[in-house]
Amino acid sequence: MKLHRNLVFAVIDALNLTFNEGEYADKVIQKVLKIDKRWGARDRGFIAETTYEMVRYKRLYAEIAEIKAPYNRQDLFRMWAVWAVLKGIKLPDWKQIEPTPERRIKGKFDELSKIRKFKEAVPDWIDELCVKALGEKLWSAEITALNKQAEVILRTNTLKTTKEKLRKALLDEGIVTEPIKGYPLALRLPERANVFVTDSFKKGYFEVQDASSQLVAEFLDVKPGQRVVDTCAGAGGKSLHLAALMENKGQLIAMDIYGSKLKELKRRARRDGAHNIDPREIDSTKVFKKLYGSADRVLIDAPCTGLGVIRRNPDTKWKLQPEFVDKIVKVQHDIIRSYSKIVKPGGKMVYATCSILPKENNDQVASFLASEEGSDFTLVKEKKIYASKDGFDGFYMALLEKANK
Template sequence: MRLHRNLVFTVIDSLNAIFNEGVYADKAVEAALKKDPRWGARDRKFVAETIYEIVRWKRLYNEIAETKDHYTRENIWKVFTVWAVLRGIKLPDWKYFENAPERRIKGKYDQVQSIRKIKESIPDWMDELCSKELGKQWDKEITALNIQAPVVLRANTLRTTRLNLENALKAEEIETIVNPDYKDALILKERKNVFRTDVFKSGFFEVQDASSQLVAEFLDVKPGMRVIDTCAGAGGKTLHLAALMENKGQIIAMDIYAGKLKELKRRAKRAGAHNITPRVIESTKDIKKLKDSADRVLIDAPCSGLGVLKRNPDAKWKLQPEFIDNIKKIQAEILESYSRMVKIGGKLVYATCSILPSENQEQVAKFLAHNQNFELVKEQKVSPAKSGFDGFYMALIERKA
């Protein structure tokens, strides 16, 4: 691989924005890709993937570069040099690479392989917490979470079938793989901008990780039901519910953020999902009005996001232990409050994209201990190490009385 000056400078500028100005990695990548409309697919891929890789391995590269976690422009160049050397890229004759200690970089890399928090590039507190909660399994999970996430599509069965989608994408020179464990999923063979395709504009698919696609199915919905998606956000799972319900019945999509529900409306229109009613949660009254009214309730709870680090490596550095302590209290409150919307004989799913038992099965156990009229039907833990996709947890709970 040959390094091109304008692409490398864009990467350096983006890393400066992420490390020093608090810009989120996805926003920095988005801005970087708009910089030069003449860039081809290969250039865009280099910029996006290099930024994400250096963010993902920030601690490891920082340790090898001996930059002491200070991200001056000079130090960012040193970190970039480590990235390039470890990938076997020939360094060009630029002043930034003068006297680059290539042998020392490789030697230091070998030295740190026995220290998990450096080798896997994670903060001390995260390593301690996850090791405490997951034991030896943490080794496997963090290794899996450091592998770049595949791009997974969900065929929108309101508009097409998976087979038709596969053929339509092939016609646009996008090759996909079928995984029999996920009935509507297609996995891209190589990363491409699928949002520019005619099939996307026609509403034939959504981009949604394979693990996330399991959640709506877990809720056991049927056409004609009244379903409430309590933390709908921009509606990835809401749209899946609409497809599973064949547009029959009603889905009330609730969220505290009006902007996200506006995005959901736009997506629903493209997907041809007509049975969705967006509703902003402005106070507890909005929940009380729906007491005992739903056949199914989905609680896709706010969480640490530790199961989705492979697609959001930035979270390793933005997340703080206090946030996790806080979010666990919010999860318990949401489960307690939103469960009241389920009618007798109805069911709810509590789901998170976390791999921590304290956010998952322990929350459900506490809820069931205080609410004897609910009963656990089944639960599922999705391990990134075993599945190759995001880490998720879901519990199906039925209201008996």
């Protein structure tokens, strides 16, 4: 493999911004890829994939390189050299690359690979938390699966096309896709490609959405003509899916505390032809209190630790702090009690997270059902999704029904 200096330097720049400046890896990569417009798909792929892999295994590579944060530029080159040696890539004769003891690197790798927190590159506290929550066997399998590169999964926008027509349209544009059994609207890309430049994307034929995430809207059992409230809509991935399931009939109120995210939802809704979405910024409690007792369906896609989607956001492992877990559990506790009041008698609600921790998931639902606010609700069904078992992001969803009285 021939290494180009400007590509490796771009990786080092990206690592510096992610590790030392605290920026998010996905935003960093978008920024770095704009440095040179002459880079082709292979060049861009090298920068993105190398950066993600080094973020993913930061603890392992740093331990082998014998460096500690904060990392100066020479440290980052040492870490990159470890990555290259372990990939079997011949190191270039550049002044930035120190003489590298390849045998010692491989020996250290073999030694550290016997210890999960190094092999899978997780902080001690996350390792301990997840072992306690899931058990040794499940956590070991799960973190291995979560360290794999996430696949590109598309969700067909049925407001504009069918899955079969979408496959053909993408094939005409040179992109091969495969259906996924058990996921009615999903298509998988066997080979990565930039789907955002396709005409099919510009025409709103699909959204990029993990297969697990696609199950959440389905779980809510919406019908055309209903009033549906998506309480934590964000940029609207699930709102857009709900609009399609509602066939643009009825009212879909998409709420969020961040107005900037709702602006992105509006833009996406225009592209997708989703006309029944009513975005509302939660700038006071009045916004949701006046909806109490009025909705046929309510989705609470609650803020969470994101431990189920580490494949997509590998820097979560390094940015997450122990105190945040307790803080977000309290936020979830309050959200489910407040937003559940929006459900009308006989209506249904889904509580969902992209976490694998029981304290954010089934424990949270059990606590709600035992509370005064949850006394009129019953648990209809729940689903726990693990990357190690299903092959997609880790998720939790619970469908609850409110008594008709």
